[in-house]
Amino acid sequence: MSLALFNHILLTISLCIMVLLVTYTARHYAFTLNRLFGRQRQPYLDIEHGVWPTVTVFVAAHNEERVISDCLNALLLVDYPREKLTIMPVNDRSTDRTREIIDGIVARHPGSITPFHRTEGRPGKAAALRDATALVDTEVIIVFDADYLPARGLLKQLVAPFFDPEVGAIMGRVVPVNAGANLLTRLLDLERAGGYQVDQTARMNLGLVPQYGGTVGGVRRRALAEIGGWNIETLAEDTDVTFRLLQHGWKTVYQNRSECYEEVPEVWSVRIKQISRWSRGHNQVMVNNIWKLLTNSRISWHERLDGALLLLIFIMPPIQLLGWIVAVALFYTEAMVFVSGWLLLGALVCYAGLGSNAAFFEIATATYLDGHHKRIRLLPLNLFGFLVSMTAISRAAATQVIDAVRKRELVWDKTERYRTPTATPIDTPTDKTKQ
Amino acid sequence: MTVKHLLLLCLVLVVLLLPFIPALSEWLWPTDFAPLPMRSDQPNSLAFFAHSFRRALIERHGLNLDAMQQAGENYEIAASKDLSAGRDIRKTQEERPRDLFRALGRTNHIVVFPSRAWLPQKSRIRSDLYAAQDIESGDGVRLRSCLAEGDVLLGENTTVQRWVHGRHVRLLAHVHVEGRATAQETVSFTPPARFERAGAPTVEFGNVSRTSTPVNMPSPVASRQVLEGKAEIGPDHQLASDYVVRGDCQVATHLILDGSIKSHGTMHIGAGTRIIGGLSARKNMGIGANSSILGPLIGFEDIVLGPNCRIGRPDAPTTLVCNRLFVSPGCIMHGVITTYDGGYVMLEEEDHAES
Numbered sequence: 087m088s089l090a091l092f093n094h095i096l097l098t099i100s101l102c103i104m105v106l107l108v109t110y111t112a113r114h115y116a117f118t119l120n121r122l123f124g125r126q127r128q129p130y131l132d133i134e135h136g137v138w139p140t141v142t143v144f145v146a147a148h149n150e151e152r153v154i155s156d157c158l159n160a161l162l163l164v165d166y167p168r169e170k171l172t173i174m175p176v177n178d179r180s181t182d183r184t185r186e187i188i189d190g191i192v193a194r195h196p197g198s199i200t201p202f203h204r205t206e207g208r209p210g211k212a213a214a215l216r217d218a219t220a221l222v223d224t225e226v227i228i229v230f231d232a233d234y235l236p237a238r239g240l241l242k243q244l245v246a247p248f249f250d251p252e253v254g255a256i257m258g259r260v261v262p263v264n265a266g267a268n269l270l271t272r273l274l275d276l277e278r279a280g281g282y283q284v285d286q287t288a289r290m291n292l293g294l295v296p297q298y299g300g301t302v303g304g305v306r307r308r309a310l311a312e313i314g315g316w317n318i319e320t321l322a323e324d325t326d327v328t329f330r331l332l333q334h335g336w337k338t339v340y341q342n343r344s345e346c347y348e349e350v351p352e353v354w355s356v357r358i359k360q361i362s363r364w365s366r367g368h369n370q371v372m373v374n375n376i377w378k379l380l381t382n383s384r385i386s387w388h389e390r391l392d393g394a395l396l397l398l399i400f401i402m403p404p405i406q407l408l409g410w411i412v413a414v415a416l417f418y419t420e421a422m423v424f425v426s427g428w429l430l431l432g433a434l435v436c437y438a439g440l441g442s443n444a445a446f447f448e449i450a451t452a453t454y455l456d457g458h459h460k461r462i463r464l465l466p467l468n469l470f471g472f473l474v475s476m477t478a479i480s481r482a483a484a485t486q487v488i489d490a491v492r493k494r495e496l497v498w499d500k501t502e503r504y505r506t507p508t509a510t511p512i513d514t515p516t517d518k519t520k521q
Numbered sequence: 522m523t524v525k526h527l528l529l530l531c532l533v534l535v536v537l538l539l540p541f542i543p544a545l546s547e548w549l550w551p552t553d554f555a556p557l558p559m560r561s562d563q564p565n566s567l568a569f570f571a572h573s574f575r576r577a578l579i580e581r582h583g584l585n586l587d588a589m590q591q592a593g594e595n596y597e598i599a600a601s602k603d604l605s606a607g608r609d610i611r612k613t614q615e616e617r618p619r620d621l622f623r624a625l626g627r628t629n630h631i632v633v634f635p636s637r638a639w640l641p642q643k644s645r646i647r648s649d650l651y652a653a654q655d656i657e658s659g660d661g662v663r664l665r666s667c668l669a670e671g672d673v674l675l676g677e678n679t680t681v682q683r684w685v686h687g688r689h690v691r692l693l694a695h696v697h698v699e700g701r702a703t704a705q706e707t708v709s710f711t712p713p714a715r716f717e718r719a720g721a722p723t724v725e726f727g728n729v730s731r732t733s734t735p736v737n738m739p740s741p742v743a744s745r746q747v748l749e750g751k752a753e754i755g756p757d758h759q760l761a762s763d764y765v766v767r768g769d770c771q772v773a774t775h776l777i778l779d780g781s782i783k784s785h786g787t788m789h790i791g792a793g794t795r796i797i798g799g800l801s802a803r804k805n806m807g808i809g810a811n812s813s814i815l816g817p818l819i820g821f822e823d824i825v826l827g828p829n830c831r832i833g834r835p836d837a838p839t840t841l842v843c844n845r846l847f848v849s850p851g852c853i854m855h856g857v858i859t860t861y862d863g864g865y866v867m868l869e870e871e872d873h874a875e876s
Contacts, residue, residue, distance in 0.1 A: 129801075129819050134565050134720070135838040135856040136799070136817045137739060225741065237559045249799040249817050251745055251763035252783040266554030275556075308743070335747050335765065345559055460553035463543040 093419050096412050103409040110402060113395060114444035117288035118451045127291045131343055133246035139225035141245055142172040144218055146211050146301070150232035151183040153349070157232050158191050162198055166241040172224060175232075177203045178214035184232075211300070212323035216316040219307070228304035235263065235347040236302075243344040244304055254309035254336025255327060257286065258302035258344030267352050272464055273471040274350040274357070276449050283452035286340040294392035295332060296340035300324030301348070309336045320374075322367025329375040332393060333382050354474065361475050362482035365400040369486060372397040404480040445472070567720035567857045568703040571668050571686035578633070578651060589635050589653045590670060596635040596653075607634040607650070610641070624648060640664065642676065656687065666700075673704075690721070712850050714866040720857035722838060726866050727850030733813040735834040735855075739797045742780045751786070754778070763798070770802070774809065790814075792827065799839075806843070816840060816856065826852045 143161060147154050154175065161173050175188045185203055192199045202218050219227065226248050230236060240258065247253045259282040265275035289296045298305070305327060310316070313330040320326045328338050351357040376397050380390055446465055453462040547553070566572070578584045582604050589596040598606035605624035622644075624632050630648040638652040642659030650656065650664065655671035658664070658679055666683040667673065673687035677694050684701040685692075691709045692702065698716035702708050708721040745763040748754075752766045755773040763780040764770075770784035774791030781798035782788065788802035792809035800806060801819040808814065810827035816839025818824060818832060824843040826832070833839035833855030840857050846864035858864060 127821070129821055129842055132565075132842045132857075132859040133817050133819075133840045134567060135833070135840050137815065137837050137839070239565050242565060249781065250783050250801045250819060251781040251799075252765045252801075261557045261559070263556050265556045266551065269548055272548075272551075272554060279557075308745070345557065347556060347559065456557055458553055458557075460547065463547040466540040466544045467548065 089419060093416065096416050096419070100409065100412045100416060103405055103412070106402070106405060107409070110395065111444045113392075114448055117292075118284055118444075118448050120288040120291055121284045121455065122451060124288070124291055126287070127293075128341060128343065130247040130250070130339065131243065131341060133242075133249065136246070136249055138167055138170055138242070138245060139248060140170045140172075140223075141166065141226045141228055141241065141304075142174055142222040142224040143228045143230065143241070144215060145173070145175040145230050145232055146178065146214060147175055147180060147184055147188075147232040148178045148211075148214075149180045149182045149184060151180075151187060153233040154184055155187050155191060157230060157234055157236070158188070158199065160235050160237070161230075161241075162191075162195055163238055164236060164241040165238050166245070168198075170224075171241070172222065173199045174218060174222065175199065175201050176214050176218045177201065178211070179204055179206070179209065208318060210318065210321070212316045212320065213318040215323065216318055219310065219315060222307070225307060226304055227307055227310070229301055230346070231301040231348065233349045234301060237346065240302075240344055240346060243341060244302070247339040247341070248306055250339075252335075252337050253306065253339050254331040254334075255298040255305045255338040256303050256344075257296060257298045257338060257340045258346055259283070259286075259340075259342050260299065260302055260348050261345050262350040263347035264349050264352065269467065270354060270357060270471075271350050271352055272461065273468050276453065276461065276464060276468055277471065278350070279452035279456055279458075280445065280449035282340075283342060283455050284448045287342045289392065290340040290342075292392075293386075293388070295328070295389055295396055296338050297396065298324050298328045298331075298338050302344070302346040305331075306336070309334070312336075320367055320370045321363055322371050325368055325371045326374070329371060329379060329393065329397070332385060332389065333375075333378060335384065358474065358478040361478050365479040365482040366486050368397075368400040369483060372401070400479055401483065403476040404483045407476065407480050567701055567718055567859075568686055570666070570684045570701065571703060574649065574651070574666070574668055578631070582631070584633065586653065586670070589633075593636040593653070598633055598635060603629070604631045604633060605648075607632040607638060607652075609634065609637045609639055611639050625650075637671075638667075638669070660693075710848075710866045712866045712868045716858075716860075716864045716866075718857070718859050719854075719864070722835065722855060724854040724856075724858065726848045726852045726854075729829075729851055729853050732829045732851055732853045733793075733795075733811045733831050735831055736795050736797045736813045736815050738834070738837065739815060740779060742798070754782070769804075772796075810849070817842070820844065820846075823847070825849075828852070832856070 145157055158173065158175060177184050177188055188201050192201055202221060204214055204217055207213055207217060215229065226245055228241065228244055244256050244258055247256045260278060262271060262275045262278055264271050266272065286296050300323065309331055313334050316323050317326045331338060351360055376394055379393050446468065449468065450462055450465060575586065579586060594608065600606055607621055610618060610621065624630060625646045625648050628647045632648045632650055634652040637654045638650060638656045640646060640658040640662050643661040646662065646664035648665065650667035652669040656667055656669040657674045658676050660676040661678045662676060663680045667685050669687040671687065672689040673685055674691045675685065675693060675696055679696045681698045681700065685698065686703045688705045689707045690702055690704040692711060692714055694711045694713060696714045701718040702716055703719065704721040706721060707723045707725060708719050709725045712727045742761060742763050744759065745765065746759065747765045748767065750768040752768060753771040753773065754764060754776065756776060760777065761779040764782045766782065766784045769786035770782060770788045772790045772794055775793040776791065777795045779797045782800050784802040787804040788800060788806040790808045790812055792811055794809060794812045796814045798815055799817045799819065800814060803821045805823045806820045807825045808827055808830050811829045812827065813831045815837065816833045818841040820843030823845040824841065825847045826849055828849040829851035831853045832841055835855055838856030841854060842859045844860065845862045846858060846860045848864065848866050
């Protein structure tokens, strides 16, 4: 192969990557500007009264002795009509004291909690939820992970959108409760703020595809049955549900003010494991759904475009890494003369001028909207967080391809918890009910 | 390497590293690291301000409101720079007692009436009012917020800047509530009037002697129909089902539907229709005369309620949310109304849904 042909191939790859990067850049900016200046669409938040549907709250728990009691105690204080509410901790094959703690709370609150202790079956949250769903007949299912601390009014907020017969799933906002623990948690707090306060909210405002995130959210049981229930073959059953619902004519709603505390990883190794698992699960869903989504003419073109970009999001870090390698190769093979071509130059200018800052602009906007004026100073350090994520996601994508070739099954692993079992949640609902 | 090159290098390094100085400072000496405060701990209640105000009187100002209701004018109120005692001026010799009106005119101030309160016409009240019994006002009064344990009657052309709450709240013609009108039992508007939010077990608009009867309680709906484009739902459709219409939606007159409807376009509900479910429209929604709907009503744009409509049931209050609301006389709403750009109680039906 001649050097000229080699350069040509590299340039073509480079151009494609730049087009993709510029597309995502434009998307980030569109979302941010919408959040700052566009019309906000949160029509279900003000629903105070109605004939509330029956609801089951699943608390997914696998070895959650550190956190499960806080979550269940918080759920016992929610203001949802008691006769329409079933609280069901889904204890999935725990080997620690989770079962004992749940049974203790059940004994102290007879009739308020219906525990489901799963001792066998396929591991993983999706499989546990599938088994639990078979046990309930309520109209709505709300899911929390065991480290979440739902506030008193949260459940009504999460159920309210289901008065709209088009809504199949709801997602609330996740807020790190241990934001101040160390640098990692502070960086994750900023990332989460950008993702929810700007990204998800703008997608809701623009009528695009907000994503159900598997916790602080829920699904309509009828819609779930219509799409075939939880998919136990995937590590990202939440994203999978979002896209299967969309293809069956159901919408997912995001409510930015339906906030719930969660724990974020405090150690880099745990964070890397977590984001690697998300990446593998998300890419699985992407492979299963992207073609069906793009060819589904019943979905509007802007939802299809946004959905496709959302599905491809965990492919972008390895693509960006590839872009850097190609750029270095082009530099040494003296192909930079082609950079003077207006298209490539324009793309480069767009990316250098906008692309590298777009995600940071989102985070900065989210921090501003949240009213946090000082933590925004940490923003430059997020660069390091992104580099770690990029490497972890790229490695996860590479190993996923290898696993697919070798036909190895993807394995679920649990995120570590840090809270001490007796910890009192910040701003507990108990305090409010006393007022 | 020349001095120029070195200077350029230093300059580049400074520009690159400058943003890291505040970043490192915030990392090493944290000043802003608390988790985002949780807003959903606050109950979603339209009467939240009234309840908070009552709580503040008890906790911050040490008033025993139960004892005040028992003792009436004999209750001793300790005045302070934040709080003054009021009295029913209809029982006094002076028409406008100077000390009372000075207190009523103060901002960031509370005036507590241990029994009834009377606000003469065209008064300008800047303080927050509490009355252990009823509050009545003459015409053209402008007040900030008021809470009465008894009834509230506001005269014509009165403006409420923030909120009003009582057992029964009656608002005469041309009243403008810039915030919330809430009541333990009834809020009653006399047309024409304007408001932003209203909530009570029963909110009445004008003469409600001919309002339609409430719908039945719902039974679980097991199916959903998705209709593409513009659609009319009539008696030949399945009448126990939810509907999603991906276009404009028209519902035939006098139809009884056991289910909810969502429309991507405008929604027109025919006269005399009874819908045992909620309605949601991305564009304007018009409800025909004498209709009865269980609710909630979720309008992404405007909603027009024709004459004599009933939304919700006395035992099943509901919610109406929209951008602007136009209500015809004779309507009853059980529950809460939230508008973003105002609610208008009309003298007679006007077709605002088309605008």
